[in-house]
Amino acid sequence: MLLIDEKRLLGALDELAGIGAIDGGGCARLALTDEDKAGRDLLVGWMKAAGLDVRIDAIGNVIGVRAGSENLAPVMTGSHIDTVRTGGRYDGNYGVLAGLEVVRALNDAKRTTRRPIAVAFFTNEEGARFQPDMMGSLVYAGGLGLNEAYAATDKDGVAVGDELRRIGYLGAAKPGALKPHAFVELHIEQGPILDEEKVQIGVVESVQGISWTEYTVTGVSNHAGTTPMRLRRDAGYLAASVNVFVRGLAHEMGGNQVGTVGALSLRPNLINVVPNRAVFTVDLRNTDEAKLKEAEARVAAHIAEVAAAERVEVEAKVLARFEPVIFEAGLVDRVERHAGALSLTTQRMPSGAGHDAQMMQRICPTAMIFVPSVAGLSHNVKEHTEAADLLAGAQVLANLMLELASEV
Amino acid sequence: MLLIDEKRLLGALDELAGIGAIDGGGCARLALTDEDKAGRDLLVGWMKAAGLDVRIDAIGNVIGVRAGSENLAPVMTGSHIDTVRTGGRYDGNYGVLAGLEVVRALNDAKRTTRRPIAVAFFTNEEGARFQPDMMGSLVYAGGLGLNEAYAATDKDGVAVGDELRRIGYLGAAKPGALKPHAFVELHIEQGPILDEEKVQIGVVESVQGISWTEYTVTGVSNHAGTTPMRLRRDAGYLAASVNVFVRGLAHEMGGNQVGTVGALSLRPNLINVVPNRAVFTVDLRNTDEAKLKEAEARVAAHIAEVAAAERVEVEAKVLARFEPVIFEAGLVDRVERHAGALSLTTQRMPSGAGHDAQMMQRICPTAMIFVPSVAGLSHNVKEHTEAADLLAGAQVLANLMLELASEV
Numbered sequence: 001m002l003l004i005d006e007k008r009l010l011g012a013l014d015e016l017a018g019i020g021a022i023d024g025g026g027c028a029r030l031a032l033t034d035e036d037k038a039g040r041d042l043l044v045g046w047m048k049a050a051g052l053d054v055r056i057d058a059i060g061n062v063i064g065v066r067a068g069s070e071n072l073a074p075v076m077t078g079s080h081i082d083t084v085r086t087g088g089r090y091d092g093n094y095g096v097l098a099g100l101e102v103v104r105a106l107n108d109a110k111r112t113t114r115r116p117i118a119v120a121f122f123t124n125e126e127g128a129r130f131q132p133d134m135m136g137s138l139v140y141a142g143g144l145g146l147n148e149a150y151a152a153t154d155k156d157g158v159a160v161g162d163e164l165r166r167i168g169y170l171g172a173a174k175p176g177a178l179k180p181h182a183f184v185e186l187h188i189e190q191g192p193i194l195d196e197e198k199v200q201i202g203v204v205e206s207v208q209g210i211s212w213t214e215y216t217v218t219g220v221s222n223h224a225g226t227t228p229m230r231l232r233r234d235a236g237y238l239a240a241s242v243n244v245f246v247r248g249l250a251h252e253m254g255g256n257q258v259g260t261v262g263a264l265s266l267r268p269n270l271i272n273v274v275p276n277r278a279v280f281t282v283d284l285r286n287t288d289e290a291k292l293k294e295a296e297a298r299v300a301a302h303i304a305e306v307a308a309a310e311r312v313e314v315e316a317k318v319l320a321r322f323e324p325v326i327f328e329a330g331l332v333d334r335v336e337r338h339a340g341a342l343s344l345t346t347q348r349m350p351s352g353a354g355h356d357a358q359m360m361q362r363i364c365p366t367a368m369i370f371v372p373s374v375a376g377l378s379h380n381v382k383e384h385t386e387a388a389d390l391l392a393g394a395q396v397l398a399n400l401m402l403e404l405a406s407e408v
Numbered sequence: 409m410l411l412i413d414e415k416r417l418l419g420a421l422d423e424l425a426g427i428g429a430i431d432g433g434g435c436a437r438l439a440l441t442d443e444d445k446a447g448r449d450l451l452v453g454w455m456k457a458a459g460l461d462v463r464i465d466a467i468g469n470v471i472g473v474r475a476g477s478e479n480l481a482p483v484m485t486g487s488h489i490d491t492v493r494t495g496g497r498y499d500g501n502y503g504v505l506a507g508l509e510v511v512r513a514l515n516d517a518k519r520t521t522r523r524p525i526a527v528a529f530f531t532n533e534e535g536a537r538f539q540p541d542m543m544g545s546l547v548y549a550g551g552l553g554l555n556e557a558y559a560a561t562d563k564d565g566v567a568v569g570d571e572l573r574r575i576g577y578l579g580a581a582k583p584g585a586l587k588p589h590a591f592v593e594l595h596i597e598q599g600p601i602l603d604e605e606k607v608q609i610g611v612v613e614s615v616q617g618i619s620w621t622e623y624t625v626t627g628v629s630n631h632a633g634t635t636p637m638r639l640r641r642d643a644g645y646l647a648a649s650v651n652v653f654v655r656g657l658a659h660e661m662g663g664n665q666v667g668t669v670g671a672l673s674l675r676p677n678l679i680n681v682v683p684n685r686a687v688f689t690v691d692l693r694n695t696d697e698a699k700l701k702e703a704e705a706r707v708a709a710h711i712a713e714v715a716a717a718e719r720v721e722v723e724a725k726v727l728a729r730f731e732p733v734i735f736e737a738g739l740v741d742r743v744e745r746h747a748g749a750l751s752l753t754t755q756r757m758p759s760g761a762g763h764d765a766q767m768m769q770r771i772c773p774t775a776m777i778f779v780p781s782v783a784g785l786s787h788n789v790k791e792h793t794e795a796a797d798l799l800a801g802a803q804v805l806a807n808l809m810l811e812l813a814s815e816v
Contacts, residue, residue, distance in 0.1 A: 191634025208633060212679055223786050224668035224691045225616060225760030226599025229658045231784070236669060240651030247645055250637045260632035261644060262679045269671045271620055271689040271727065281679040283632045319679065352633030376639070378631050 002105050002402055004098075004394045010387060012097045016042060016081065017089035026381025027089050031082040031124035031135075032060070032163035039081045040169060043096065043121060050103050052119065055178070056171025058146055059139040060123040060164045063178060066103050068116040068405065075113075075404040076180035076364075077102070077397060078120030079187060079356060080136070084128040088383025090390075094371075095186040096121045098394040102401055113405035115181055122356045123169075129154045137356035140175045141363050176363065182331060182404050183366040185357035186397045188385050192376025199347040200392050201339040202370025205332050207351045207358040208256065208285040209292045209324035214263075215242070215303065219312040221268060221276035233311045236266045236275035238303070245302045246282060249295060256350050257286045257295060287324045287350040324350075325358040328365035335367050338399045344392050353378070369396055410513050410810055412506075412802045418795060420505045424450060424489065425497035434789025435497055439490040439532035439543075440468070440571035447489045448577060451504065451529060458511050460527065463586070464579025466554055467547040468531040468572045471586060474511050476524040476813065483521075483812040484588035484772075485510070485805060486528030487595060487764060488544070492536040496596075496791025498798075502779075503594040504529045506802040510809055521813035523589055530764045531577075537562045540728075545764035548583045549771050584771065590739060590812050591774040593765035594805045596793050600784025607755040608800050609747040610778025613740050614758045615766040616664065616693040617700045617732035622671075623650070623711065627720040629676060629684035641719045644674045644683035646711070653710045654690060657703060664758050665694045665703060695732045695758040732758075733766040736773035743775050746807045752800050761786070777804055 019042060020028045020035035029035040044062060047054050052064030065074060079095030099119035106117065122140065127133020130152045138144045150161030164170035189195075194202050219235035239261070246259035260283040267277040282299060286292040300316070307314045332348075339346045351358075351368060360366045371393035374384040427450060428436045428443035437443040452470060455462050460472030473482060487503030507527035514525065530548065535541020538560045546552045558569030572578035597603075602610050627643035647669070654667035668691040675685040690707060694700040708724070715722045740756075747754045759766075759776060768774045779801035782792040 189634065190631055191636075192630075192639050193634075193636065196639065210633065214679075222600075222784060223598055223761060224670055225618065225666065225693050225762075226597065226601075226786065227666070227760070227784060228599075228601065228664075229655070229666055231600050231604065234668075236672065237651060237655055240648040240669065243645060243648030244652050247637070247642075256636075258633065258635070258637055260642075260680070260682055261648065262632055262674070262681050262683060263677045264644065264672065264674050265677070266670070266672050269673070271622075271670045272668070272691050273670050274668055275670060283680050285633050352635070353631060354633075376630060376635060378634065 002109060002398045004101055004105060004391060004398055006387065006391045008104065009097060009101045009390065009394055012100065013089060013093060016093050016097065022086060022381060024381035025089065027083045027087050028085055029081065029083045030085060030129040031126065032129065032160065032167055036082055037167035043081060046100055047119065050100065050107060052103065055173045056169055057173035057175045058171060059136050059149055059175050060169040060171065061120060061136045061140055061175060063118050063120040066106065066117040068113050070114050072115045073179055073181040074116035074118040075401050076118040076120055076183045077185065077401060078122065079185050080125030081121050082124055082126050084126050084379045086381055087379055088381060090188045090383055090385050091190065091378065092125060094188060094390065098186050098397055101394055102398045105398065113402065115405040117401060117405055118178065118180065125356055130160050134354055134356055134359055137359035141359040142176055143359060143362065180364045183357060183360040183364050184369065184397060184400055185355055186369045186393050187355060189370040189373045190353050190378035191373065193349060194347065194370060194372035195374055195376060197347065200344040200389060201346045201396060203332060203336045203339065203346050203348045204351050204368035204370055205327055205348050206287040207325040207355060208287050209289055210320055210322045211284040211292055211296050212281065212319040214279065214281050214317045214319050216315045217278040217312050219276050219310065222274040224272040224274055227274060232274055234274045235278035235312055238306050238310055238312055238314065239264055239278040239280040241306050242282065242299065242303060246299060249298055253291060253295060257291060258352065259284050259295065285352060289323050292324065322354070325361050327361055327367045331365045331367035334400055335369055335396065338396050342392065342395060344396065369393055410517060410806045412509055412513060412799060412806055414795065414799045416512060417505060417509045417798065417802055420508065421497060421501060424501050424505065430494060430789060432789035433497065435491045435495050436493055437489065437491045438493060438537040439534065440537065440568065440575055444490055445575035451489060454508060455527065458508065458515060460511065463581045464577055465581035465583045466579060467544050467557055467583050468577040468579065469528060469544045469548055469583060471526050471528040474514065474525040476521050478522050480523045481587055481589040482524035482526040483809050484526040484528055484591045485593065485809060486530065487593055488533030489529050490532055490534050492534050492787045494789055495787055496789060498596045498791055498793050499598065499786065500533060502596060502798065506594050506805055509802055510806045513806065521810065523813040525809060525813055526586065526588065533764055538568050542762055542764055542767055545767035549767040550584055551767060551770065588772045591765060591768040591772050592777065592805060592808055593763055594777045594801050595763060597778040597781045598761050598786035599781065601757060602755065602778060602780035603782055603784060605755065608752040608797060609754045609804060611740060611744045611747065611754050611756045612759050612776035612778055613735055613756050614695040615733040615763060616695050616758050616760050617697055618728055618730045618762065619692040619700055619704050620689065620727040622687065622689050622725045622727050624723045625686040625720050627684050627718065630682040632680040632682055635682060640682055642682050643686040643720055646714050646718055646720055646722065647672055647686040647688040649714050650690065650707065650711060654707060657706055661699060661703060665699060666760065667692050667703065693760060697731050700732065730762065733769050735769055735775045739773045739775035742808055742811065743777055743804065747804050750800065750803060752804065777801055
């Protein structure tokens with residue numbers, strides 16, 4: 001067994017969190033900003049000091065490789081170090097630094113693995129500055145062309161390609177050139193389940209499919225006092241009925257089906273006027289593509305029915321649609337086994353959020369390890385995971401990587 | 409029978425609509441602005457030219473009195489000439505100018521009535537610049553003190569008292585000094601019922617009671633993908649459920665019960681975040697106070713139930729509460745009889761909007777006459793009533809006033 005140095009891991013997390021630090025203990029390192037560059041520089045320095053061969057690819061993904069005794073495909077781990085505007089210090093960073101800690105522990109133990117070990121951080125996972133999110137890993141897995149990625153601009157019209165060049169991370173390596181034997185990502189849960197149920201390790205089987213739709217409803221604005229109910233064409237009523245329907249649908253479908261109406265605006269938005277316009281969003285997620293499609297179809301049918309009865313027009317615009325990702329079953333089993341061997345409690349679960357690992361599953365066997373997030377807080381400066389949980393996750397990662405690196 | 413001069417009535421409406429005219433054919437004469445002063449000056453000039461004794465009271469109400477043959481309480485009609493910011497040309501103005509037309513027709517016919525005839529326009533009926541609405545008639549009926557009314561300020565902090573003085577309409581008369589024998593207000597419906605049902609005269613029996621409440625809901629903001637449905641504390645869901653409940657309640661209670669969720673805002677209002685805050689309004693109206701109370705209680709009970717299940721906090725703030733007003737039954741019957749005598753079709757109905765007449769009912773027998781609003785448009789530059797309907801309403805008013813003015 002390779003022993004993880006808790007103090008060194010926490011120290012690295014602290015030092016990285018110092019870059020782009022914001023009030024409340026969080027971080028602001030939006031992708032490809034000066035803060036992101038400073039974080040990257042710190043990581044690259046650490047990788048080189050740990051003896052890794054650092055490769056930067058054309059989308060700015062950084063991969064540090066520790067040679068194995070045989071010239072085989074590497075066992076790769078990693079995540080991202082960019083954050084949202086008011087992010088926490090663990091989201092992404094933890095997985096990258098735990099991978100670095102595995103390398104440092106191997107160095108301390110002077111151990112050489114059969115297969116190379118690789119630690120990666122991918123560009124713009126958050127999507128908070130440039131869309132799409134998970135951009136670096138998506139390009140790495142061949143799901144997005146370089147020129148398309150370069151052309152993505154932030155709200156000020158600044159492009160990814162220009163920013164990569166400006167901060168010195170438009171590298172020479174071809175994205176995806178290094179095809180891993182396996183990829184394992186360690187991440188905080190970003191949800192409340194493990195914390196709520198007092199479980200130490202989440203064995204991630206899948207990533208939920210995501211369906212985001214924006215609806216624009218056009219009704220007729222009328223006096224709230226003088227217009228009989230039967231003559232109303234209330235855009236806000238349709239929006240409300242969808243929110244209530246989505247809640248009932250999620251309960252009825254059960255499993256991991258979730259549904260949210262997060263954004264809504266009414267016009268004219270006055271107490272005594274029936275709204276003639278409502279713009280609202282529906283976020284549906286499921287790990288089963290057929291069920292996600294069923295949820296989408298049922299929401300659409302409900303909207304059609306209410307729109308006809310209320311005599312309002314509805315326009316739908318798909319904002320995002322990702323199919324669910326199922327991780328490699330054998331690798332998922334091994335996460336569970338290694339956690340069990342350390343007497344850690346486990347729970348199989350889907351990921352409700354998107355991760356780089358879901359892109360890597362397209363090109364190699366992939367799995368994820370979750371550790372608890374206190375109160376499920378995420379994308380929040382108050383995001384927190386207890387030190388014991390951080391250590392446990394890193395130890396599971398180390399043991400699994402060692403096993404993977406030893407096989408032919 | 410006293411014949412109304414259609415051309416003269418429409419000409420007066422046109423001329424008044426030219427003051428504060430805005431694109432689309434509407435008017436902007438907010439209370440106590442320069443435009444309101446110009447409209448008042450035009451009316452006062454017309455009243456004087458028609459031989460009326462013009463009295464301006466301390467809240468700026470203007471009453472023109474045509475002497476009768478006996479010194480009895482006058483028969484009064486009237487309404488208001490202030491408008492909302494993008495108002496129509498008939499709301500209020502029609503009732504005042506129809507009253508003036510009755511006087512002009514009496515002058516043409518050289519007829520003297522037993523009782524005096526009075527034509528009034530009340531200050532700030534709309535409440536679009538200063539609250540409360542129906543301010544002038546409320547003060548006239550003794551429901552609001554002068555000093556309280558003077559202290560009301562607009563959004564720039566300008567006070568009613570100062571504006572009355574500035575435009576020269578802080579008069580010497582004591583509000584309410586002239587107690588009418590009866591008050592009859594002619595008004596456009598501001599709703600779709602008469603137009604929809606092709607009825608010429610609305611016989612207004614009552615004014616709906618109004619209950620306005622603003623609710624502020626506090627839940628917990630969470631990731632829309634990673635938070636299981638059972639752990640959600642969704643402020644937006646409660647708001648949506650109230651909207652749907654109010655609709656069902658209005659249908660179930662039937663009669664003239666209406667309910668509207670017109671305003672709603674969510675925070676953080678993002679597609680993938682469960683809202684932690686919702687602020688929304690509920691507008692409930694009924695002509696029966698007991699039923700209005702029942703509706704209020706049932707909405708409150710629904711909110712309490714959903715708030716407990718969703719574990720969210722709800723604060724309620726009453727923004728307005730007026731009890732229903734029932735007009736004098738005998739006078740209402742007479743409106744119906746006079747319309748019938750002219751072979752006009754009638755329908756008994758409540759008023760969904762507030763009117764000066766509801767304040768006058770506190771001090772004298774009062775009734776209202778409605779004429780159709782095309783498509784029910786109100787507080788809208790496109791507000792329209794056909795000339796034939798304007799004439800019919802004015803003729804009913806004239807005949808009823810003549811009858812009232814002839815009695816002891």
